[in-house]
Amino acid sequence: MSKRVRKKQGLDSDLGSIKKQKICNTLRASTGRQYTVSVALPGSIVENAQSIELKTYLAGQLARAFAIFNVDEIVVFNESEMLRNSGDNEREESSRKKKQTVNISSDPNIFLARILQYLETPQYLRKDLFPVHQDLRYAGLLNPLDCPHHVRQDEKCPYREGVVIDRKIKYAKGSLVNAGLTKHVIIDRSIKPGIRVTLDMGNYETVKTDGTYIKAKVVSPKTPRQNGFYWGYQVRIADSISKVFTECPFSDGYDVTIGTSERGNIIHNLVDELPEFSHLLIMFGGLGGLETSIDADQDLKCTGEEADSLFDLWINTCPGQGSRTIRTEEAVLITMATLRAAIYKKGRIIANE
Numbered sequence: 001m002s003k004r005v006r007k008k009q010g011l012d013s014d015l016g017s018i019k020k021q022k023i024c025n026t027l028r029a030s031t032g033r034q035y036t037v038s039v040a041l042p043g044s045i046v047e048n049a050q051s052i053e054l055k056t057y058l059a060g061q062l063a064r065a066f067a068i069f070n071v072d073e074i075v076v077f078n079e080s081e082m083l084r085n086s087g088d089n090e091r092e093e094s095s096r097k098k099k100q101t102v103n104i105s106s107d108p109n110i111f112l113a114r115i116l117q118y119l120e121t122p123q124y125l126r127k128d129l130f131p132v133h134q135d136l137r138y139a140g141l142l143n144p145l146d147c148p149h150h151v152r153q154d155e156k157c158p159y160r161e162g163v164v165i166d167r168k169i170k171y172a173k174g175s176l177v178n179a180g181l182t183k184h185v186i187i188d189r190s191i192k193p194g195i196r197v198t199l200d201m202g203n204y205e206t207v208k209t210d211g212t213y214i215k216a217k218v219v220s221p222k223t224p225r226q227n228g229f230y231w232g233y234q235v236r237i238a239d240s241i242s243k244v245f246t247e248c249p250f251s252d253g254y255d256v257t258i259g260t261s262e263r264g265n266i267i268h269n270l271v272d273e274l275p276e277f278s279h280l281l282i283m284f285g286g287l288g289g290l291e292t293s294i295d296a297d298q299d300l301k302c303t304g305e306e307a308d309s310l311f312d313l314w315i316n317t318c319p320g321q322g323s324r325t326i327r328t329e330e331a332v333l334i335t336m337a338t339l340r341a342a343i344y345k346k347g348r349i350i351a352n353e
Contacts, residue, residue: 028148032226035347036279038073038254039066039336040244042286042293043109043237044080045328053138055108059115060142061329066116067145069336070230073249076113077238079286079293111135113235115142120232121161121196122150124180128163129196148229153180159224159231160185160201160216166193172209179216186213198223198231242299244283254281259311260335261290262326266319270342273313278348282335283311284328 041062049055066074114135119142121129130136144150151157162179169176169186177185179199186207191197199216200223207215224231238244248254256277267273285293291304300310308314317335318326326334 028228032228033347034226034349035277036072036250037070037343037347038075038279038281039071039284039332040075040077040238040241040281041284041328041332042079043076043107043112044078044286046108046112048287048327052134055111056115056138056142058329059112060119060139062112062332063116063119063145064143065329065332065336066233067120067147067230069340071233071336072225073234073236074113074116075236075238075244076109076116077241077244077293078109079241079296109237113237115139116233117235119145120147120235122180124153124178125161125163125196128165128178128194145232147232149224149231151180153182156201156204157229158201158227159219159229160199162197162199164191164193164195164197169209176213177216179214181214183212183214185216187216187218189218191218240297240299241283241293242297244281248279250279252278254279256313257281257283257311258313258315258339259283259290259307260315260317260331261285261307262316262318262321263289263291264308264314264316267313267315270315270339271345274339274342274346275312276346276348280343280347282339284331284335286328 046055046058049058114133118126118130118136118139123144148157149159149161151160160179160181162177162185164175165178165184167176167184172186173190174186174188175191175193177187177197177199179185179201183206185199185201186209187197187199197218198221200219201214201216205215206212221231221234234249236247236249238247245253245257256275256279258274258281260283283290285291289304291307293304294300294302294307294310295304302309317338318331
């Protein structure tokens with residue numbers, strides 16, 4: 001091999017390494033953030049799609065929108081009284097029969113949540129975290145989210161997601177983690193196999209015990225966000241709209257809430273109208289709008305006609321629409337784009353976790 005060819009290959013390798021590092025830095029915000037943005041929507045929206053392929057594609061569209069606009073939590077709520085009453089029975093029956101490999105969810109809320117969780121998970125962890133399921137039959141055809149935590153094998157990002165593997169370490173304490181690298185990662189904590197963890201990779205230092213491993217430490221999933229990286233979203237299912245609020249994972253709840261409707265108020269300057277927040281919740285309705293969902297929830301004291309009383313802001317983000325209806329997946333894109341500047345301006349630097 002000539003010197004010229006070797007020199008060119010070395011230059012290509014260096015440029016590739018620089019490019020990968022640049023990609024990681026590009027996806028990092030100039031400052032970290034403490035505040036969170038949550039979105040709630042009904043799982044029934046996938047029922048409007050006429051095949052499992054279209055249902056899957058719809059879920060993929062939503063996942064891409066949530067990732068693009070840095071959503072931290074997605075709440076899939078059950079807007080139907082009938083579905084809510086039968087949901088527990090369906091889940092018990094499913095568990096009893098244990099159809100883990102050929103099951104397909106009759107509950108649209110579970111279907112949507114499963115697709116959203118699958119797409120948020122880095123590709124190298126999916127085999128460990130998701131058993132074969134008919135709901136995921138077409139998920140491989142969806143566009144990837146390509147978030148910062150979907151790190152390639154040869155990229156060096158300060159943080160990585162991993163899953164603890166069932167393998168004992170000789171001559172050392174701790175656990176081994178699959179983090180999508182050529183070598184397993186060793187951590188100094190004993191954690192149950194199958195648990196997903198967030199890792200601070202430090203300088204990718206290697207250590208030797210019964211093999212060569214990369215040393216890292218487990219950190220909170222919030223840590224990357226606080227240091228400037230968007231680190232994906234959490235997904236939870238709520239049996240009703242009221243439980244979106246009562247089962248909030250934050251100790252002080254959502255301090256600012258926004259309801260969206262074509263009958264909402266038209267606000268021309270959302271930067272001025274949106275209060276400062278630590279944990280923002282934006283809620284979307286289904287085919288009949290949020291008003292229908294609120295009417296179906298017997299635990300709420302207000303009716304659909306009084307829906308505006310449930311939220312701090314009750315807004316219409318697309319006044320003068322040229323179509324009779326705006327689909328929920330379209331409303332998500334329109335609303336998140338409309339709110340983007342206001343969210344950046346009013347999100348508190350220090351939030352109450």
